[in-house]
Amino acid sequence: MVIIQNVALLFKSINIHCIMKRVYLIFILVFLSQINYAQRFGGGFLAGLSMTQVDGDSWGGFNKAGFTGGIYTYTGLNKNMDIQLEFRYVQKGSQSDSEIPEEYYRLTLNYIEIPLFIKYHIYSKISADIGIAFGYLQESTENDGYGELPSEPEFNKTELSGLIGLEYILWKRLKFNARYNYSILPVREHPGEQTWYLNKGQYNSVLTFTFYYQLANLGRK
Numbered sequence: 001m002v003i004i005q006n007v008a009l010l011f012k013s014i015n016i017h018c019i020m021k022r023v024y025l026i027f028i029l030v031f032l033s034q035i036n037y038a039q040r041f042g043g044g045f046l047a048g049l050s051m052t053q054v055d056g057d058s059w060g061g062f063n064k065a066g067f068t069g070g071i072y073t074y075t076g077l078n079k080n081m082d083i084q085l086e087f088r089y090v091q092k093g094s095q096s097d098s099e100i101p102e103e104y105y106r107l108t109l110n111y112i113e114i115p116l117f118i119k120y121h122i123y124s125k126i127s128a129d130i131g132i133a134f135g136y137l138q139e140s141t142e143n144d145g146y147g148e149l150p151s152e153p154e155f156n157k158t159e160l161s162g163l164i165g166l167e168y169i170l171w172k173r174l175k176f177n178a179r180y181n182y183s184i185l186p187v188r189e190h191p192g193e194q195t196w197y198l199n200k201g202q203y204n205s206v207l208t209f210t211f212y213y214q215l216a217n218l219g220r221k
Contacts (some may be wrong), residue, residue, distance in 0.1 A: 039133060039194045043073030044173075048210030054094040056190060056202035059105060066091025068208050076117065082119040082148075084129070089113070092204050101121065101145025108142075109155065109187070109204070111135040115163060125169040135159035153181075161205065175212040182206070 039166050047069040051062040070088030077083055093107040117131020142149040165179030186201025 017060075036086060041073075041075045042214055043071065044212060046072055046086065046210050046212045047068055048176075048177075048208055050090055050092065051207040051209075052092045052094065052221045054107060054187070054202050054204040055091075055205050056186075057107070059094050059096045062205075062207055063097050063099060064091075064095040064107070066092045066093070070113075072212065077118075078122050082121075084115075084117055084119050084131075086113075086115045088115070090135075090206070090208065091205055095170055104143075104145035106143045108140065109137060110139040111159065113159075117163060117165075119167070127163035127178065128176070129163065129167065131163055132184075133159075133161045133163055135161065137187075138176055151188075153189050156186070159187055160184045161204065162207050173214045175214065177206045177208075177210045177212060179210070180206070181208070 013204050024194040033198055050066040050068045052064045052066065053060065053062050060211075068088055068090040070086055072084060072086040072092075074082045078164040090111050090113050092109040092111060094105070095107070096103055096105040098104055113133050115127045115131060115133035117133075119127050119129050121127045135158065137155055137159065140155050142151055161181045162184045163179055163181045165177055167175050167177040182205055183203035187204055189201040
């Protein structure tokens with residue numbers, strides 16, 4: 001029992017977010033190093049809608065709508081697979097489905113997010129995504145029916161999430177993507193720091209529906 005407690009204290013003392021940032025930087029450097037050898041290399045702009053909720057609060061349902069937009073680039077790994085890097089702004093959070101002041105609640109979390117993922121081309125116009133995303137919390141606000149609330153406990157400034165998605169080519173330069181993101185680590189602790197097995201706090205759960213406009217191919221053909 002003492003050994004288990006010591007191991008738990010060791011992991012608690014480790015700055016997991018700092019480690020993840022370093023690992024993520026390594027992934028980005030590997031991605032950039034592949035550009036010189038890629039047969040496919042391009043990028044463009046993206047914009048769309050986010051529908052979000054926070055698992056672990058008192059409100060369920062993807063009731064919080066927001067905006068997402070940014071830029072992206074990709075490089076080909078082989079004829080069926082690309083690796084893609086994005087830099088995007090995305091609004092997350094949670095919202096009650098009631099407008100009654102006593103029941104109203106709205107949480108807004110504005111993130112700068114860097115997704116990095118593998119894109120596998122299933123058919124000529126359909127591809128699947130799987131990867132991770134590192135997010136930096138730019139701003140957070142909580143409100144009830146009577147005004148702004150203090151965030152207690154405070155939200156973590158960084159987020160690491162996993163992602164999966166599907167993409168469909170509408171036109172040679174226009175694509176539509178549906179994606180699901182879920183926090184791997186809690187975005188904040190429960191009030192009172194309660195935990196229950198794997199439930200260590202509150203987690204962002206996000207659906208995004210995004211249009212991608214691809215610029216001219218910048219790589220060698």
